[in-house]
Amino acid sequence: MTEYKSGSNLEKVLKAGYFAFTGECGPPRGANVEVVRKKAQHLKGCVDAVNVTDNQTAVVRMSSWAACLILKEEGLDPNFQMVCRDRNRLAMQSDILGISAHGIKNMLCLSGDHQRFGDHPEAKNVYDIDSIQLISMVKKMRDEGAFLNGEKIDVPPKIFIGAACNPFAEPLEFRVYRLKKKIDAGADFIQTQCIYNMKRFREFMKRVVDMGLHERCYILAGITPLKSVGMARYMATQVPGMDVPEELIKRLRGAGKGKAAEEGIKIAVEQIQELKEMEGVAGVHLMAIEWEHRVPEIAKLAGMLPRPKVE
Amino acid sequence: MIIAEAKPISEILEMVKDFSKILVVGCKGCVTVCNVGGAKEVAILASSIRIGMRKKGKEVEVGEITLERQCDPEYIEELRDIIKDYDAVVSIACGVGPQFIAERYPDIMVFPGVNTKFMGGAIEHGVWAERCAGCGQCVIHYYGTMCPIARCSKSLMNGPCGGSNHGKCEVSPEIDCIWDKIVRKMMAQGRLEELLKIRPPKSWLTARDGGPRKMVREELAK
Amino acid sequence: MQDFRPKIIAFYCSNCASSAAKIANKMNLYLPEEVKLINVPCTGRIEILHLLKAFENGADGVCVFGCQEDSCQYINGILKLKKRVEHVKKMLEEMGIEPDRIEVFSLYAGKGQDFVDIAKEMVNKINQLGPIF
Structure with missing residues (x-):
């Protein structure tokens, strides 16, 4: 029998050597359970795990763990995202115990967008610990059965630990080292920021492979299909650390009126097919923002269906 | 000052x-x-x-x-x-x-x-910038003598985050990304190894989080 | 209101503005009686406090005559003063006083007529605004 760190579906799929495919679900700005269930239905059977964002872009939403529970009821494997902006080490550890108690087995550790971007810019932020320290804390809780202060945990949490990586953010030369730090801290898997410049990502992955990082951690490449020329322009100019090559924008524009979305999906599918063959890449993380209903068709076109079942 | x-x-x-x-x-x-x-x-x-x-x-x-x-x-x-x-x-x-x-x-x-x-200094006439957060346990020498607690918007001890943008912070183009400066300086000084060390969570006991602070120096106090 | 005779303090620098004043004099052009002149070596020497003190001590309006921005003998005196005047305008506004009660003008050394015309304009403006308190 295989030894698992958490036994989550994502961990099982990766460990069995399959090319993983994960999705994303943003909780609603309200207590609307039906919205979550509907998004879950689109994703079910198409992805191995679903990230649930934690007050993404510093905008208040239904709590990540609560939306994770709904997804779990719908038969999905949730990936609980936690940011360092809103919780101190006490709240973090208690939430980690809480999700584990409810059978949520994946967690993504993030710094979080600064609250000045969000809907409550007057808020006091926390940043008691940073994302790398959060990774080590979860690892310590799981592997040593101890809280951050060293005290023993009665039934430690079982968590498959994730972390983020932005290969294109500055300072560029340090990004692979920061990835290494996250892996050293205890990340089991990495989900990258959206990739559009495949050439630069290939170069990045070469460095990752040269350093042997892909052997210590599963690296899932982030893909966000472009819905329109406007979205591509926005990503290119307004989002820090995002590299959208001009030829992609041209290609979207060239698709003609009303056809940019289809072209965007075509591009995403081509990217996934290329990533499947790329050394060191263990899967794709598809962030189809408010486009969950298009995930089944992307999964199908990219040849990601059916998803494997690992017992 | x-x-x-x-x-x-x-x-x-x-x-x-x-x-x-x-x-x-x-x-x-x-x-x-x-x-x-x-x-x-x-x-x-x-x-x-x-x-x-x-x-x-x-x-x-x-x-x-x-x-x-x-x-x-x-x-x-x-x-x-x-x-x-x-x-x-x-x-x-x-x-x-x-x-x-x-x-x-x-x-x-x-x-x-x-x-x-804030605690800071004049970077030019009529312009002042923050340098110290008074956390009570100074470790700026780990970071090229630049304080990430005071000068990183997220006080990251293991930065930089993904929001670093052309040397500026994601919060505002008016704010320098201090982690960009830290990384560049440390790499230029050949101190990458030090940056690769994972800095553990900080004890905020010595900061304001530990309650209002008071300092007694026995050799000076009456 | 009809009896209102505004008191206006006009600071002027000893360079451009001063020559303009001299030329005005030669042309037999005279300043309105309401304007009291104070000569300064350079407008850059005028501090925020000097401007406020004028109001505190009874001026209904204050104006400063200085050089063109690119011809200050002390490089940037007039630019410094302009920033201070902007600051005082904000302060006046916060106190519920019309910011138009203070203005700064860049003069050309040879333009005596301008010197007198601007001063008259200022008197008109303050007349319309009425007494400061």
Whole structure:
């Protein structure tokens, strides 16, 4: 029998050597359970795990763990995202115990967008610990059965630990080292920021492979299909650390009126097919923002269906 | 030094509107250096209060004095005979000053005339920037002698985050990404190995989080 | 209101503005009586406090005559002064006083007529605004 760190579906799929495919679900700005269930239905059977964002872009939403529970009821494997902006080490550890108690087995550790971007810019932020320290804390809780202060945990949490990586953010030369730090801290898997410049990502992955990082951690490449020329322009100019090559924008524009979305999906599918063959890449993380209903068709076109079942 | 900025005169006029004898107290310490609370600014504020109150239809007497420091009881003592002639004080020292005056002279109303901002220095004439968060346990030498607690918007001890943008912070193009500077300097100095060490969570016990702070030095205390 | 005779303090620098004043004099052009002149070596020497003191001591309006921005003998005196005047305008506004009561003008050394015309304009403006208090 295989030894698992958490036994989550994502961990099982990766460990069995399959090319993983994960999705994303943003909780609603309200207590609307039906919205979550509907998004879950689109994703079910198409992805191995679903990230649930934690007050993404510093905008208040239904709590990540609560939306994770709904997804779990719908038969999905949730990936609980936690940011360092809103919780101190006490709240973090208690939430980690809480999700584990409810059978949520994946967690993504993030710094979080600064609250000045969000809907409550007057808020006091926390940043008691940073994302790398959060990774080590979860690892310590799981592997040593101890809280951050060293005290023993009665039934430690079982968590498959994730972390983020932005290969294109500055300072560029340090990004692979920061990835290494996250892996050293205890990340089991990495989900990258959206990739559009495949050439630069290939170069990045070469460095990752040269350093042997892909052997210590599963690296899932982030893909966000472009819905329109406007979205591509926005990503290119307004989002820090995002590299959208001009030829992609041209290609979207060239698709003609009303056809940019289809072209965007075509591009995403081509990217996934290329990533499947790329050394060191263990899967794709598809962030189809408010486009969950298009995930089944992307999964199908990219040849990601059916998803494997690992017992 | 401690950097402060003048409160809008309208806010100060609202504070003192019920008083007719007002003493403006400056400080020759940090606030003189950052051009907000020295003798010159005392004169400007006193004149503004006179003009502003006259505009409201009220003649007031405004006294002016600038103390050596407002964070030392011995200098606060110098107000003893003067303060009796006034019914309100506006201190334009940092937040320490008005509290020291109010502690020593509990019967008089003391108002803050400035907003105390941060610990920092002048990066050019008329421009000040934050450098220290007073966390009580300095480790800036790990970071190319640049403080990520005070100067990173997220106080990351293992930065930089993904929001670093052309050397600027994701929060605002006005803010330098200190982690960009740290990484570049450390790499230029051949100190990458040090940056690869995972810095553990900080104890905030020595910071404000551990409760209001007090320091006793036995060799100095009576 | 009809009896209102505004008091205006006009600071002027000893360079451009001063020559303009001299030329005005030669042309037999005279300043309105309401304007009281104060000569300064350079407008850059005028502090915020000087401007406020004028109002505190009874001026209804204050104006400053200085050099063109690119011809200050002390490099940037007039630019410094302009920033201070902007600051005082904000302060006046916060006190409920019309910011138009203070203005700064860059003069050319040879333009005596401008010197007198601007001063007259200022008197008109303050006349319209009425007494400061």
